[in-house]
Amino acid sequence: MLTIATGNKAVAAAVKAARPGVVAAYPITPQTEIVEQIAEYVTDGDLESRYIPVESEHSAMAACIGASVTGVRTFTATSSHGLLYMHEMVHWAAGARLPVVMANVNRALGPGWNTWAEHTDAFSQRDTGWLQVFVGTVQEAYDATLMAFKIAEDERVLLPVMVNLDGFSLSHITQALDTVDIGDFLPPCHLPHAIDTENPLGYGPMTGPADYFRFRWDIERSMRDARGVIAEVEGEFCERFGRSYGPTEDYRCEDADVVVVAMGTLGKEAEVAIDRLRDEGIKAGSMRLRWFRPFPDLDLAGRDVVVIDRDYSFGFGGVVAHSIRSKAGVSPYSVIAGLGGQEVTYNDIADFVRDRCPGEETWFGVNDHV
Amino acid sequence: MYEIRIHSRGGQGGVTAAKLLALAAFRDGKYATACPFYGAERRGAPVVSFVRIDGEPIKIYSQIHEPDLVIVLDTSIMDVVDVLQGLKAGGTVLLNSAHPITGCNGASLHVDLTGIALAENLVVAGSPILNTPVLGALAKMGVVTLPSAEQAIREMFADERNVKAARVAYEELKA
Amino acid sequence: MSTIPEEEYIVKCTSACAGCSSSLCLRYVLKAAGPDSVLVVPACCTSVIQGIYPGTAMNVPVYNIAFAAAAACASGMSEAFRALGRKTNVIAYAGDGGTADIGVQALSGALERGTDFLYICYDNEAYGNTGMQRSGATPLGARTTTTPGGKPTAKKDLDRIVEAHNPPYMATACSAYPLDLYKKVKKALSIPGPKFIHILAPCPPGWRYPTEKTVEMGKLAVKTGTWILYEREYGRLTINGPSKTAMRRPAPLEDYIKGQGRFKNLSPEILDRMRQQIERNVQRLAREEAGAC
Numbered sequence A: 001m002l003t004i005a006t007g008n009k010a011v012a013a014a015v016k017a018a019r020p021g022v023v024a025a026y027p028i029t030p031q032t033e034i035v036e037q038i039a040e041y042v043t044d045g046d047l048e049s050r051y052i053p054v055e056s057e058h059s060a061m062a063a064c065i066g067a068s069v070t071g072v073r074t075f076t077a078t079s080s081h082g083l084l085y086m087h088e089m090v091h092w093a094a095g096a097r098l099p100v101v102m103a104n105v106n107r108a109l110g111p112g113w114n115t116w117a118e119h120t121d122a123f124s125q126r127d128t129g130w131l132q133v134f135v136g137t138v139q140e141a142y143d144a145t146l147m148a149f150k151i152a153e154d155e156r157v158l159l160p161v162m163v164n165l166d167g168f169s170l171s172h173i174t175q176a177l178d179t180v181d182i183g184d185f186l187p188p189c190h191l192p193h194a195i196d197t198e199n200p201l202g203y204g205p206m207t208g209p210a211d212y213f214r215f216r217w218d219i220e221r222s223m224r225d226a227r228g229v230i231a232e233v234e235g236e237f238c239e240r241f242g243r244s245y246g247p248t249e250d251y252r253c254e255d256a257d258v259v260v261v262a263m264g265t266l267g268k269e270a271e272v273a274i275d276r277l278r279d280e281g282i283k284a285g286s287m288r289l290r291w292f293r294p295f296p297d298l299d300l301a302g303r304d305v306v307v308i309d310r311d312y313s314f315g316f317g318g319v320v321a322h323s324i325r326s327k328a329g330v331s332p333y334s335v336i337a338g339l340g341g342q343e344v345t346y347n348d349i350a351d352f353v354r355d356r357c358p359g360e361e362t363w364f365g366v367n368d369h370v
Numbered sequence B: 001m002y003e004i005r006i007h008s009r010g011g012q013g014g015v016t017a018a019k020l021l022a023l024a025a026f027r028d029g030k031y032a033t034a035c036p037f038y039g040a041e042r043r044g045a046p047v048v049s050f051v052r053i054d055g056e057p058i059k060i061y062s063q064i065h066e067p068d069l070v071i072v073l074d075t076s077i078m079d080v081v082d083v084l085q086g087l088k089a090g091g092t093v094l095l096n097s098a099h100p101i102t103g104c105n106g107a108s109l110h111v112d113l114t115g116i117a118l119a120e121n122l123v124v125a126g127s128p129i130l131n132t133p134v135l136g137a138l139a140k141m142g143v144v145t146l147p148s149a150e151q152a153i154r155e156m157f158a159d160e161r162n163v164k165a166a167r168v169a170y171e172e173l174k175a
Numbered sequence C: 001m002s003t004i005p006e007e008e009y010i011v012k013c014t015s016a017c018a019g020c021s022s023s024l025c026l027r028y029v030l031k032a033a034g035p036d037s038v039l040v041v042p043a044c045c046t047s048v049i050q051g052i053y054p055g056t057a058m059n060v061p062v063y064n065i066a067f068a069a070a071a072a073c074a075s076g077m078s079e080a081f082r083a084l085g086r087k088t089n090v091i092a093y094a095g096d097g098g099t100a101d102i103g104v105q106a107l108s109g110a111l112e113r114g115t116d117f118l119y120i121c122y123d124n125e126a127y128g129n130t131g132m133q134r135s136g137a138t139p140l141g142a143r144t145t146t147t148p149g150g151k152p153t154a155k156k157d158l159d160r161i162v163e164a165h166n167p168p169y170m171a172t173a174c175s176a177y178p179l180d181l182y183k184k185v186k187k188a189l190s191i192p193g194p195k196f197i198h199i200l201a202p203c204p205p206g207w208r209y210p211t212e213k214t215v216e217m218g219k220l221a222v223k224t225g226t227w228i229l230y231e232r233e234y235g236r237l238t239i240n241g242p243s244k245t246a247m248r249r250p251a252p253l254e255d256y257i258k259g260q261g262r263f264k265n266l267s268p269e270i271l272d273r274m275r276q277q278i279e280r281n282v283q284r285l286a287r288e289e290a291g292a293c
């Protein structure tokens, strides 16, 4: 059905379609609308879920873990400090191989309370074993949330998935949304290691170095397999519903001499900059990085690359820029921009391309090349 | 692309007005986005919302710096905010006011949305509802069509008085 | 109110909603505490009310800290001031969510350790900062954005949790009785060790009543016995004036309920449960004060 919705409402609508058995909910700006909307669905009888209004995010993820290990589909949503407060349980969910799906509305971290978009919250969880996808439109927030359940619950994956959307700029924007009748796109959740009183097992007891090491390798093996599963699920989604997604969204890249790599809404805004640059005769393209874990193979060799990081690893550099450097073997122009919701327009992005200095880093609006 | 900036105070319905406008444009078969910009303040603080309408999908997420149209739902904001900032040459200002306001250059239109809402008894928690009548004014200006404006209102509000208020604003605005 | 000093520690206009009682309470808390005080504030409405960088509406240092961490942060600060030989008042000023829900662990730890500080919970009975979701302190039947059908469970009895730690001083207060609040803060700060004050703070947008009714709402909470004003010094309970009367002759509960949008369409069954709750509470405290428990 074609309508309009905010990014938050789109996520909630996808959750309604996915019919999780348990939803754990805790409010935090700018995510709150998701858990509020789900509360309304449950109260109105539009969604038959057990809704647990927990007392903290640590408990939100712990509740999802307890629910998921019975084999029930689970969902929660958070942002920023909420995500950080649940950090221990974020590791736990992945280590326990539970297909929890979580929406994370990307927001900056205090102090200096700031509720606007930044990706540092998600990146602080990048080594937990969660799959992470970043979306750029309201429609994609809906589609990616639906697909997240299918990918997470695939027996070749059995890892939790985090769907990331930019705080306010996507969570609160109203755009067109086409909701689908999902039919049998999502089969019932089946967890091979679900708790079973007929088959009493110990979950997560003391584990020696050799076994522990093997379990970690298992996670990595599934992460690697997840690439194929993601491609399959995105392929099936396209066949059924007509919208196609991949590890990146490439825009006018084929003959580009310079490619802008960005994530989330900045990655969409970059496309407008690309059109302007093309009008000036600059052969530019953009690549919006969607999947961050597992990190995709990118073909960027032989061109200039401008990476926009809405995050920073202090004492090291932009997280995406360094990922590109090590994974794609290019030395990008690293632009740090948009932290804490800093306004970055397509004109600014076009300037990044015009003024690029490959191999260097700049903080937009604060310093020149260092 | 047609770009609109709406100035209001938190709780006055500027954010909903933006959503309604986007929905009406969408029902006209166009692409539209509506995006509020929230500050950290609580109720009563000035809020801006942005609406973009275009024939093509809209990929811009940043704020509107050079609007074609500025809507001021609460003219008391004009004492603290420069509502004309960045207004395109030839751009329009729509004021919620029974009278023209001096100092608003260019094509300045006014309509008494508050009066219309009060006449229809459209009041929630003590405040008149401005977001549905304003849609009628925008229809008169040709930003959206009147049938789409009415449809959008009906999709979001059950109370028919909202549609009526929009029609009154449509009639009252002298475009 | 002749005893309340004229000095203001909330100096510029704050960013609170019109009719906000919790910002009013803060004003009286600071008047009682005086300039040698530091506020420790977790995420809550007060994070916004204090003003936006680079401004501040406050005339005492305000240390903002993460949502769960007020009592623990205040512990560290208090110990450090004492290590420096200073008597500075360390006052945690937290919402009901930051106290009864996510912050209850840190609060329990600080109370049990005997931290020399004052913890004040201003209770607007929901998560105000994020737009009124339910908290553990939301009362039975109240509609919030995460309990659109009304909260099915009762308000968490935070005071009895605190009481179980046997702090030397604890009290309840209400924004509609500022002089009572002022005196309680004064007294609390004169006693070493952990002190706790729980203030009922009516909130117009959250409770859905017109802004000018804020004082009336607080008074009705007390007069109906929904909120009982008392102090507990070294365990000994004293019920305070307005509640003494209310406990003998409570105003009808409907007077309190009917003016609030959050209690719209309460079922008779819920109303009955609310009455029973009040009754139980009143009896328990009356018996205890009479030494009959």
Ligand SMILES: Cc1ncc(C[n+]2csc(CCOP(=O)(O)OP(=O)(O)O)c2C)c(N)n1
Binding pocket: A027, A028, A029, A057, A081, A082, A085, C043, C044, C045, C046, C066, C067, C068, C094, C095, C096, C097, C098, C099, C124, C126, C127, C128, C129, C130, C135
């Ligand atoms: C770990 C974490 N989770 C969630 C939030 C979002 N948050 C900020 S304030 C708040 C509610 C505060 O409620 P309460 O303590 O009752 O204070 P009030 O806002 O009502 O004054 C929430 C959920 C946060 N800042 N940090």
Ligand code: SF4
Binding pocket: B042, C015, C016, C017, C018, C019, C020, C021, C022, C023, C045, C049, C124, C128, C129, C202, C203, C204, C205, C206
């Ligand atoms: S939401 Fe309630 S407690 Fe918070 S600032 Fe507004 S009136 Fe005060």
Ligand SMILES: [Mg+2]
Binding pocket: C095, C096, C097, C122, C123, C124, C125, C126, C127, C128, C135
């Ligand atoms: Mg509260």
